[in-house]
Amino acid sequence: MPQEHNPANLRTEVDRLLAEGAIEAASRRLAELWRREPGSATAAFVGSRADQLRDKLPLTKFKLAILRSFTVEPIVPPLRAEAFAYGIDLEVHIGDFNTYVQDFVDAKSSLYRFAPNAVVLAVRTEDVAPELTHQFADLAPEAARQAAHRVASGYEQWINSFRQHSQAALIIHSLERPARPSLGVVDGQSETGQSGLIRHINSELRRIAGSHRGVYVLDYEGLVARYGSEHWHDERKWLMARLPISAENLLPMAREWMRFLVPLSGRTAKALVVDLDNTLWGGIIGEDGMTGIKIGPEHPGAAFQALQRALLDLSRRGILLAICSKNNLDDAMEALDKHPGMLLRSTHFAAVRINWGDKSQNIREIAQELNIGTDSLAFLDDNPFEREQVRAALPEVTVIDVPQNPAEYAAIVRDCPVFERLTLSAEDQQRTAMYAEQRQRADAEHSFQSKEDFFRFLEQEAELSPVSDLTLARIAQLTQKTNQFNLTTRRYSEAQIAEMANQPGWNIFSIRVRDRFGDHGVVGVAIAHDQGGQCEVDTFLLSCRVIGRTVETALLAHIAKCAAERGCRRIVGWFLPTRKNAPARDFYPQHQFELVEQNANGSLWAFDLTRQEVAFPKWVKLITVN
Amino acid sequence: MASDLFGVPADRITATSSPETLENWDSVQHLNLVLALEEKFGMQLSPEEIEQMKSIGDTAKLIESKLQATPR
Numbered sequence: 180m181p182q183e184h185n186p187a188n189l190r191t192e193v194d195r196l197l198a199e200g201a202i203e204a205a206s207r208r209l210a211e212l213w214r215r216e217p218g219s220a221t222a223a224f225v226g227s228r229a230d231q232l233r234d235k236l237p238l239t240k241f242k243l244a245i246l247r248s249f250t251v252e253p254i255v256p257p258l259r260a261e262a263f264a265y266g267i268d269l270e271v272h273i274g275d276f277n278t279y280v281q282d283f284v285d286a287k288s289s290l291y292r293f294a295p296n297a298v299v300l301a302v303r304t305e306d307v308a309p310e311l312t313h314q315f316a317d318l319a320p321e322a323a324r325q326a327a328h329r330v331a332s333g334y335e336q337w338i339n340s341f342r343q344h345s346q347a348a349l350i351i352h353s354l355e356r357p358a359r360p361s362l363g364v365v366d367g368q369s370e371t372g373q374s375g376l377i378r379h380i381n382s383e384l385r386r387i388a389g390s391h392r393g394v395y396v397l398d399y400e401g402l403v404a405r406y407g408s409e410h411w412h413d414e415r416k417w418l419m420a421r422l423p424i425s426a427e428n429l430l431p432m433a434r435e436w437m438r439f440l441v442p443l444s445g446r447t448a449k450a451l452v453v454d455l456d457n458t459l460w461g462g463i464i465g466e467d468g469m470t471g472i473k474i475g476p477e478h479p480g481a482a483f484q485a486l487q488r489a490l491l492d493l494s495r496r497g498i499l500l501a502i503c504s505k506n507n508l509d510d511a512m513e514a515l516d517k518h519p520g521m522l523l524r525s526t527h528f529a530a531v532r533i534n535w536g537d538k539s540q541n542i543r544e545i546a547q548e549l550n551i552g553t554d555s556l557a558f559l560d561d562n563p564f565e566r567e568q569v570r571a572a573l574p575e576v577t578v579i580d581v582p583q584n585p586a587e588y589a590a591i592v593r594d595c596p597v598f599e600r601l602t603l604s605a606e607d608q609q610r611t612a613m614y615a616e617q618r619q620r621a622d623a624e625h626s627f628q629s630k631e632d633f634f635r636f637l638e639q640e641a642e643l644s645p646v647s648d649l650t651l652a653r654i655a656q657l658t659q660k661t662n663q664f665n666l667t668t669r670r671y672s673e674a675q676i677a678e679m680a681n682q683p684g685w686n687i688f689s690i691r692v693r694d695r696f697g698d699h700g701v702v703g704v705a706i707a708h709d710q711g712g713q714c715e716v717d718t719f720l721l722s723c724r725v726i727g728r729t730v731e732t733a734l735l736a737h738i739a740k741c742a743a744e745r746g747c748r749r750i751v752g753w754f755l756p757t758r759k760n761a762p763a764r765d766f767y768p769q770h771q772f773e774l775v776e777q778n779a780n781g782s783l784w785a786f787d788l789t790r791q792e793v794a795f796p797k798w799v800k801l802i803t804v805n
Numbered sequence: 806m807a808s809d810l811f812g813v814p815a816d817r818i819t820a821t822s823s824p825e826t827l828e829n830w831d832s833v834q835h836l837n838l839v840l841a842l843e844e845k846f847g848m849q850l851s852p853e854e855i856e857q858m859k860s861i862g863d864t865a866k867l868i869e870s871k872l873q874a875t876p877r
Contacts, residue, residue, distance in 0.1 A: 220841040223809035252833045253840050419852050426840045 189215070193228055202235045207574055210264045214580060217430055222256035229263045238268035241444045243436075244295035244347075245271065246279035248306035250422040258433035265437065265577075265596065266446050266554075276421075277306060283337040286344050297348040297443050298341070299397075299436060303423060304354040304377060307333070311376055315361040320371050327376040331383035338387060338394055348601075350439045351388065352399040353381045358408050395439060395601060402435050434596070441596035448557035448577055448597040450499035450529070450549055451490065452542055455511055457561040459483060459523065461585065464514045465506055475520030485589040487522040493592070494527060496600050499549055499614060501530040503541045503558075508533045529614035538565055539572035549614070557597055561585075634729055635798040638695045641733045644804035646680050646687040653701045654689050658718060661704075662759040664731065665720040666752060666766065684709045686741065690734045692725050699725060705738045707750075713785075714742035716752030719766075726762060729796040735770060736795040737803075743788045750788055755781035806841055807861055810834050820862030842868060 189212040196205035209232070213225050241262070245251050255271050262269035272293040274282050279300060282290040290298070305312045310326040318326065334351070341349060356374045360366035366373050381396070388394040403411045406428055413425035424432055441447060456463040460483050461473030473480040474487075494500050500523070504511055511533045515525045525531065530548045532541035538560075546553045554575035560566055561581060570578045577597050581588050592598070646654055655673040662668070671679070679685045690703040702725045706718035716738070721731050742750050754767060767784035768774070770793055776783040786793070795801060807822070808815040811829040824830040830838075835858075839850055842864070848871055858864040 218841075218844050219837065220806060220809075220845045223806070223837065223841065227809055227812060250836070253837050256837065415849070415852065419855065420836050422836070426843050429840070 190224060197228065197231060202232060203574070206232055206236055207570075213260050213264050217257065217260070219253065219257060219426065219429060222260045225260040225263060226256050229259070229268075233268045236268075238263070238266055239444045239446055240268045240270070241297070241440065242270045242272070242293065242295045243440065244274065244290055244293055244298045246274040246282050246290065246298060246300050246302075248277050248279070248302040250420050251301055253422065253426075254424070254429050254433050254436075257430045258436060261430075261433055261437050262440065265441055267440065267444050269440070280333075280337060283340045283344075291344050295345075295347050297350060297440065298345075300349065300351045302352060304357070308354065308377070308380070311373060312357060315373050323376055324371060327380050331380050331387070334380075334384055335387050338391060342391055342394075346393065348393045348395065348439070348443050349388075349391075350395050350397050350436070351384060352397050353384060355400050355403060397435065397439065402431070406431055434594070437596045438599045439601070442599045442601050446597065447555070447599070448498065448595075449551045449555040450501055450545070451493060451557045451559060451592075451598070452501045452503045452545055453490065453558075454560040454562070454565065455502060455504035455506060455515075455533075457585075458559060458588075459487060460514065460518075460521075464510045469514060469518055472514060472518065474518060479585065480520055482585040482588065484520065484522055486585070486592065489589040489592045490523060491527070493598050496598065496603060498598055499529040500527055501532070501545045501549065502528050503532045503538050503545065505535055505538070506533050537568075539569050542569060542573060542576065557595065559588075559592065631798065634796070636695070637728060637798075638800075639728065639730065639798065640693045640800040640802055641730060641737075642691040642693070642802040642804060643688055643734070643737045644691075646676065646689060650689045650701055651676055651680075654687065654704050657701070657704050657720060657722070661720040661722060662757070663723050663761075664726050664763045664766075665718075665757075665760050666716070666763050667718055667755045668757050668760060669718050671718075679706065682708075686738070688734070688738060688741075690721075690730065690737075692730055703730065703734050705734055707738055707742065709742070709745060709747055712747060713749040713751055714738075714745070714747040714788075716750065719752060723762070729799060731766065732770065732793070732796050733799045733801070735766075736793040737801070739786065739788060739793040740795075743792070748787070748789050749785050751775070751783060751785040753781050753783050806845070807838070810837055810841065818861055820865070821860055823860035838864070846872065848872075 189208055193205055193208045193212065196208060205228070209225055209228050213221060245255075251273060255273070259269050259271065272289070272295065274290060279302065282288045285291075308326065308330045310318060311323065311330070315323065338349065338351075354377050356377045360373045362372060366375075369375055370379070381400075385396050388396050411425065411428050412423055416422040416425065453459060456465075459474070461479050462471055464472055474483045475481070476484060490500055502511075502515075512525060515521065515523070530545045532545055534541070542556060542558065543553060546556055552575075553573050556573075557577040557579060558566070558569050559579045559581070560569075566578050566580065569576060577595070579591065579595055581591055644650065651673055655671055655676045658669065658671045658676075676687065680687055685706070685708045688705045688707075689701045690705070691701045692699045692703075699722075703721040704718060705716065705720075707714050707716050709715075719734070721734065739750050752767060752772070754764060756764065767786075770786070771791065772784035772786045774782055775785045807813070807818050807827075811818075811827045811834060813827060813829070818827075822830075824835070835855075838858070839855055842848070843850055846868060848868075850867075854867055854871075857867055
């Protein structure tokens with residue numbers, strides 16, 4: 180049961196833990212303090228304590244340079260505190276006022292000596308485009324257009340210069356349009372008013388940024404709009420200290436920078452694990468049933484639909500979704516797949532853990548199943564006790580705090596910087612689909628009435644051919660690298676295979692497998708030689724890719740049949756155990772071979788070809804090549 | 806607060822601590838102090854009031870008088 184820490188107690192506790200040398204615990208409490216009381220006052224405390232911890236924790240080091248035309252210093256402490264909370268040890272270099280052009284162009288500038296990982300260019304419209312702000316009313320339209328063009332070209336030249344000296348990421352604040360245009364309402368009526376021209380510069384900025392690798396535009400205007408232009412600015416602070424951002428918006432500015440810094444530093448989440456009851460829908464499915472849970476286009480279900488839309492958007496960025504819920508599987512799956520208000524269905528989830536077990540353990544299993552580290556997971560649960568339990572057991576998981584009101588969930592998830600991506604590939608957008616398909620395949624295997632149905636479903640074809648020039652190299656390679664399904668583990672070179680092939684009485688076969696999912700290529704080899712009326716299997720191996728679907732039976736059946744056709748009365752083979760070939764140990768007995776000899780090296784098995792045959796699997800299509 | 810901002814242990818800060826006696830109390834930290842005070846006490850400090858903050862003692866007196874002046 181987590182204790183209620185109030186911030187004052189947390190500060191003393193952090194210092195006590197630091198004095199005791201309890202680094203991990205101190206770090207967790209410090210992050211908790213920042214979460215509960217983010218702001219300029221706490222930032223100083225967090226910063227000074229984080230500085231004592233940084234060398235002892237596995238933080239990602241990141242160097243940020245800020246080039247600017249206004250005061251940004253007060254944004255840095257909250258920025259460093261946020262960075263600490265996301266596992267980043269941020270070192271910041273601030274350029275001098277309005278020296279950004281020299282900083283970019285001069286190869287020996289302090290900017291390049293600092294060798295940043297990323298650079299923020301935070302310049303006000305008034306400073307980079309004075310003609311378009313204070314002097315706009317004096318400009319004829321053509322002169323105004325040229326001024327805009329000069330500004331855009333300026334950016335283009337600085338970016339080109341920058342790229343000649345550094346491959347660091349560059350994050351450029353877009354220009355703000357004036358809140359009160361020079362010419363009043365008529366300004367908004369044309370593309371060449373102040374607003375129109377600044378919009379044009381911003382779209383040029385986006386074009387220029389897009390033509391370079393690692394150059395990004397930060398939508399400063401969008402940020403200001405979200406918080407409200409009237410409240411974003413502080414005229415008094417501007418006049419006093421050249422700080423155009425009001426005190427309560429310093430943290431939002433820092434957080435906007437974090438939306439770039441987190442993906443740049445790699446501390447992103449690859450998957451989001453979500454709870455079900457009161458997280459994806461209102462209510463508890465086990466108690467309220469399908470008709471009682473709230474999920475749909477109207478209040479209160481609408482809030483949960485908004486969250487589901489946010490999750491869908493995350494999955495379109497390549498972020499995997501998973502479920503971890505304490506519920507009866509059937510109840511939960513029914514709601515997930517059948518409730519008409521759901522926007523998400525079970526196919527949207529790459530992993531599902533619905534049981535009554537401990538969530539931390541389930542989350543560990545989800546990470547393993549998805550083949551990612553727990554430090555790449557984020558967790559969303561309405562229940563603060565579950566959140567604390569996961570935080571305590573898995574401090575590397577990004578646990579998202581949500582308030583009581585579900586209407587706020589979607590925005591909080593969308594604001595979380597661990598979900599930001601700076602590029603999207605086509606593969607990202609299909610990633611969830613690939614996982615869902617794989618789960619379906621695995622599910623299909625479980626849902627088939629019998630294994631035979633599954634084998635039939637696979638529509639396998641086995642192409643069996645004697646060794647040829649085309650398959651010689653691959654056959655030799657398979658003898659050299661196959662360890663698991665390999666009965667005798669004899670290694671042959673191409674020359675040796677070629678020599679064997681020329682000897683009378685020696686038969687070398689390759690098996691190539693195709694199924695409904697594609698062509699697996701040559702995946703198996705059998706080498707047998709006839710001696711005194713019996714066929715001895717010298718080598719029998721298969722790539723583990725095709726084990727367990729009767730392909731091994733197909734290969735054995737084929738060589739047995741060929742042996743019988745050649746007049747052999749028996750087929751025999753050794754099983755020589757190694758540390759790795761346990762998967763092949765029961766192969767012969769499973770096919771009704773009898774044990775005839777056992778010694779220190781292994782066991783010898785025999786099959787009477789005059790009285791029995793090894794049945795070729797009915798669901799595999801045999802193709803022979805001569 | 807001053808201890809955190811100026812990186813000095815709290816027991817070394819007195820009413821007479823000022824930009825002259827605390828090395829880290831430069832104009833940037835002064836601004837940070839103003840912002841932290843405004844945030845913590847929910848008030849706005851005017852340029853004139855900020856001028857008055859010449860030492861820790863002055864600052865404390867200023868905050869106190871503002872808190873008393875505006876009943877909350």
